[in-house]
Amino acid sequence: MTENLRVRLADTDIPLGPLDGRYRGYVADLVDHLSEAALNRNRVHVEVEWFIHLADGQVVPGLEKLTDAQRDGLRAIVTDFDEASVTELAETEAVTVHDVKAVEYFIANRLEGLGLGHLGSLVHFACTSEDINNLSYALGVRDAISDVWVPAAKKMVDAIANVANSAVETPMLSRTHGQPATPTTLGKEMAVFVHRLNRQLRRISTQQFMGKINGATGTYAAHVAAVPHANWPVIAQDFVEGLGLTFNPLTTQIENHDWMSELYDDIARFNQILHGFCVDVWSYISIGYFAQIPVEGATGSSTMPHKVNPIRFENAEANLELSNALLTSLGSTLIESRWQRDLTDSTSQRNIGVAFGHSILALNNVTRGMAQLDVAEPALAADLDTNWEVLGEAIQTVMRAEAIAGTEGMENPYERLKDLTRGNRVDAQRMREFVGELGLSEAAAQRLKDLTPQTYTGLAAELAREQLDK
Template structure:
């Protein structure tokens, strides 16, 4: 059976192929080989710059160009050749080393220096930096831009809906009104916090040999300060050096990043569920697309499928990331391989998030606020003003203020006339009675508008 979008086991490579294409250029096995090849080549070039100390030939610009072109012109055919070597070595990084030696064999000068490929390295020196670069690129190119777009959309609708009063629901019951803009703002503010938190997390890397002590390097060249060389190399890749490791970089920073993404996703799940509920309450209608159907048997339906799709995929993403958060920082003694297969699924975890981000942005664009329904729900629930009335009564030290409003409103259908009659009989100044009578469920929104204006400047 040929591999097509319809025969792929994972929906990431099938149904959602287009949505995850941006990550495919970072986390596919081909890309993983290319990132590792980049690290190997850059380390080799770093060694070459130390030619006087190491006592090797100085190479010419044409040799550097030859080396750079190995990476620049890396193809699927090259990756397949590495895989053929791996079948014999049963070790992917060693196969990559042999591939580079094969490439160098066509250059007399470089062939004589091929033993300095992968010099002093353990495979994890190469892998951990490759993963760090992959994660860095996925954040900068994919995740952060998606977050920026989602946060920007929430900010936009916070402002657009700032005067759209709505009946709040606490415990699923009518409660003190808010505005739809303020409810969007709540999510905007929460997601923005995670956005800034994510950007502050340092992406770490190590390049210090088999148990983190530069043993092999020191054995070969004891007078070189390999710690400084390692720091310079890692810094040149715009990563942060982790000086204290075993054979592996302990992956704590990955757990921190995934913790931040997972929390962002949970906030987005909360948003999805709220919007889903508002659609069911008719606070929002959804724009109808002629060719779409909502049910195979019920022609009238427009289902909130984008928000449901987003919620489901965010759950899958978080399940994988939460496993990685718990697993990756743990390694038996100086190294075990249980992290290796988990790390290969970083792209899978992020892919489910990206699918969800696509869906949420698509879903929001279909929403149309229903101010008529919002106002109807408010006018059907005058009892929510009991909070305001009993608080003003407390201001004038009226005994049992809360209890009086409880007796009037709890579990009862209260009209505007009932509220007005109650206010008229209060022993408070007439100016306060007039002010209370001017409060309606639609305008009892506190400082929601001002909060929106302040936080979206």
């Protein structure tokens, strides 16, 4: 009975997915590059520029160069592309049952008003749909990376670097295999991730965005049949590079998508490094190394009022996993195509924006999360003060150096420290007594007696500063 009375939500404009619903505000900038509407606008852009390229190059006999007004009018079809254009294209596609053919008609219908009605056959000249699609996707992905993803990634890395700089000298007990280990500084551990993430950003910044426009099976067959005297490979290369893309000179019907696979692998690797960072920060919060700054009016738990949950890092983890699931799928499937062409890439590529969207959402969460952290220096200091046994490494290594220098009584340094520290809690007094009993040179003995877990951080601060300054 309830089923029959309820409002049918499917008849509303309510979105199916969270990226177009709950999280729309965080990922909206991607719509301008990776939505279906953006794809169609890019298709119009490519078709228009190919028309201009052929006309101004007078490639086909009988063509004359366009006037400035005609050229501007053609490009205005792209710059004026709006919701009404989207609707018109959808209505045309409902008849053609072909998205790229709808774009061809969309442009041809506007030529008469530009005094170009007689050149309707020049629209989509010698092109297969994939000639237009591969270039359109390349433009969309390129601009999404440069205008949206990279700025968000850099902002997030800067947020991590800010915490790293503020805690560059704050000593912290390391935990290798989850056990107390040689101390470091909190800032150095944050700087490790800054260094790793920036390295991936540098790789992504050098990515080639490739394109082709060589016909139904990559042979320029129709081009040569229509205009045999033209140097079509050069014409195509000039056109692709004129769009700001890298020319792929040898393909099947499709541009092979290898560059996409490379890019998505790099972004997925960035995401996975960031996932590891989120796990580490979550764990540091859990043991009290970070205190979370409460957000005014926010609820941590619906039943436990004392809680401030690390939701930013948990949310980021989940979205990084979703992003990588899609990026990994795209990276592995897009580089395969049955013989000269199949359409598996058509549906796959429509999810590029979703993959980027979940990554952007994660970047935003980490950026916000870092701003809500406060370094709990008393907790860090207390942890160090209860783990004096971590100095065992320093003592046995000094003993080895003393033995090489000829000091007597330095036999079995590792074993002697193992007997002292393994499974035992050793306080400052006992550690200093042990050092005093070893018979070290005066300088070495004093160096070790002055050493504490808080000062046993080696070059951590210097190493971190070197990378953070870059």
